[in-house]
Structure formats: structure tokens, C-alpha cells
Amino acid sequence: MTAAVVGLSHSPLIGRNDPEPEVLARVDEAVESARAVVRRFDPELVVLYAPDHYNGFFYKEMPPFCLATEAHAVGDFGSQGGPLSVDTDAARTLAKGVLDRGIDLTVSARMTVDHGFAQPLEVLFGGIDRVPVVPVFVNGVATPLGPVSRIRALGTAVGQAAAALDKRVLFVASGGLSHDPPVPVLEGAPPRVADALIEGNPPTPEQRAKGEERVVQAGRDYAAGSTKMIPINPAWDNLLLDQLERGDLEEFDSWTVDDMAAQGGGSAHEVRTWIAAYASLAATGKYEMTSRFYEAIPAWIAGFAVTTAEGR
Numbered sequence: 001m002t003a004a005v006v007g008l009s010h011s012p013l014i015g016r017n018d019p020e021p022e023v024l025a026r027v028d029e030a031v032e033s034a035r036a037v038v039r040r041f042d043p044e045l046v047v048l049y050a051p052d053h054y055n056g057f058f059y060k061e062m063p064p065f066c067l068a069t070e071a072h073a074v075g076d077f078g079s080q081g082g083p084l085s086v087d088t089d090a091a092r093t094l095a096k097g098v099l100d101r102g103i104d105l106t107v108s109a110r111m112t113v114d115h116g117f118a119q120p121l122e123v124l125f126g127g128i129d130r131v132p133v134v135p136v137f138v139n140g141v142a143t144p145l146g147p148v149s150r151i152r153a154l155g156t157a158v159g160q161a162a163a164a165l166d167k168r169v170l171f172v173a174s175g176g177l178s179h180d181p182p183v184p185v186l187e188g189a190p191p192r193v194a195d196a197l198i199e200g201n202p203p204t205p206e207q208r209a210k211g212e213e214r215v216v217q218a219g220r221d222y223a224a225g226s227t228k229m230i231p232i233n234p235a236w237d238n239l240l241l242d243q244l245e246r247g248d249l250e251e252f253d254s255w256t257v258d259d260m261a262a263q264g265g266g267s268a269h270e271v272r273t274w275i276a277a278y279a280s281l282a283a284t285g286k287y288e289m290t291s292r293f294y295e296a297i298p299a300w301i302a303g304f305a306v307t308t309a310e311g312r
């Protein structure tokens with residue numbers, strides 16, 4: 001088995017509130033070099049770690065992570081909707097392998113996913129139905145959150161189980177790094193919002209459009225410097241990337257939920273997807289980070305990173 005990683009930040013504001021053309025050109029270059037790595041690696045299976053933003057997972061039952069044997073995307077923020085090309089056999093094999101290794105994995109036979117999953121599949125492969133994929137939801141917004149060590153353990157178990165498949169497996173991480181976009185919070189929410197976060201009543205098209213416009217406006221305000229959001233934190237983001245590059249993944253076990261939120265904002269927990277993906281690759285052998293791009297992009301409310309890594 002050979003393995004590789006692409007880490008790719010997502011943002012619902014891409015294409016809706018873009019930064020200056022020079023910034024876009026630098027991002028495009030980084031994404032194009034990630035695509036080149038993917039083309040050369042030619043994965044037979046993609047294991048995609050991504051969060052959800054209250055489109056598929058709700059407080060009625062909120063697992064820390066969940067692997068899908070089938071999935072469909074809601075098509076939020078202009079992302080592609082419809083079924084993902086899930087490799088159900090591989091997903092079942094991975095789920096069994098992860099459970100066999102003592103990780104209390106939740107399994108979904110019909111997962112609902114949003115732009116967190118759709119965007120990287122569109123960016124890297126041109127659509128959500130192009131490559132055999134195993135979607136793995138990693139909670140990155142809904143507190144309370146468990147210790148990061150459990151995410152590393154999940155990634156390790158998935159990597160070990162994937163090694164038994166005897167395929168070229170690409171692990172993709174979607175999200176992060178430091179960012180504090182306006183994602184609703186249950187604690188202190190008005191009853192109507194709290195009810196939606198708990199029950200997950202699908203929004204009407206008008207409600208969805210209103211929510212998306214709120215995020216776009218937040219991006220404009222943030223880029224203009226007028227906001228109460230926690231600032232993008234390039235030092236913290238680069239510390240994370242340094243640890244991933246060195247392969248010092250055990251060091252993440254001492255990172256605390258409170259400190260991560262203070263350093264990187266309410267959605268900084270999306271870096272859990274990166275820790276899981278790199279732990280999966282590390283479980284298959286030594287690796288090298290072969291490309292690393294980072295830029296703070298206020299218009300997208302994102303500490304935005306693109307990295308690739310491959311087994312040695």
C-alpha cells in the first residue's frame with residue numbers, strides 16, 4: 001500500500017468574497033501543485049476527513065467522528081449537491097478495521113454532508129462523484145469536544161486499516177486553520193436557533209440564502225477590519241504546520257480545546273481533520289511533507305493552507 005496526504009483549507013466565501021487577484025493567484029498555484037501530486041499519485045481510494053456546519057450532524061446526536069458507507073451533499077454555498085461516489089465496500093472494511101482497533105466509531109449508512117466535504121472533492125477532482133471516497137466526519141465546531149489524542153488515535157486506526165486494503169490511498173483533510181467565522185453556537189442561542197441546531201430541521205431556500213448572505217457580509221466586514229471575531233493567527237497556524245511537517249504528531253495530544261479556541265477561534269477545531277489525516281499517513285510509515293503553502297486571507301475568514309505529503 002502507498003499513501004499520501006493533501007491538506008486543504010475550505011471556505012464558503014471562495015468565489016463569493018475573494019481577496020485581491022495576487023492572493024488568488026498564489027492560492028491557485030498551490031492548489032495546482034496539489035492537483036499535480038494527486039494526478040501523479042493516482043489514488044485508488046480517497047479517505048476524506050471533513051467537518052460539518054449543522055447540515056448533517058445536530059445536537060440531537062452529535063458524534064465526535066463518523067464514517068459513512070453512503071453520503072450525499074446538501075449543496076450549500078454554491079457547492080455541488082447530490083450523492084458522493086462512496087466506495088461502500090472499502091468504507092465497511094475500514095469501519096470494521098477501526099472498530100477492531102478499539103476506536104468507538106460511529107457509522108452512517110446515509111450521511112448528509114456540506115461544503116466541508118464537497119469543496120475539496122470539487123477542487124481536487126472536479127466533482128463530488130469522480131473518485132472512490134470514504135467520507136469521515138470529524139466534529140470541528142460543536143462543543144463540547146473531546147481530547148485531540150482521540151482524533152490522532154482515530155487517524156492512526158484508519159491508516160492501519162487502510163494499509164490492509166493494498167491500494168493507493170490518499171488521505172484528504174478539509175478545513176482550518178485558525179478562523180472564527182459566524183457559525184451558530186448552541187450555548188446562549190435563542191430558542192428558534194437552538195431548536196434548529198438540535199433537531200436539524202432543513203432550512204427553507206430563503207433561510208439558507210439569508211444565512212449564507214450573513215456569512216458573506218461577515219467576510220466583507222472582516223476584510224474591512226471591523227469585526228469582533230478572533231483574528232487569524234499565522235503564528236499558531238505555522239506552529240501546527242511545523243509539527244505536521246516534522247511528524248511530531250504526539251505533541252498535539254497536549255493541545256487543549258480551550259487553548260485552541262483562544263488561539264485560533266471557534267472553527268480552529270477544524271484542524272482536527274489535518275491531525276487525523278497526517279496520523280493516518282504516519283500509520284503507514286515515514287513521510288515527507290512535499291509542499292506547504294500558507295496565507296492569512298481575511299476575505300475568506302481563513303488561515304488558509306495547502307500541503308501535500310507522501311510516504312518515503
Ligand SMILES: O=C(O)CCC(=O)/C=C/C=C(\O)C(=O)O
Pocket residue numbers: 010011012053116175176179181182183184211212215267270301302
Ligand atoms: O447559515 C450559517 O450560519 C452557516 C454558517 C457556515 O456554514 C459557515 C461556515 C464556515 C466555514 O466552513 C469555514 O470558514 O470553515
Ligand SMILES: [Fe+2]
Pocket residue numbers: 010051053116175176267270
Ligand atoms: Fe468550515
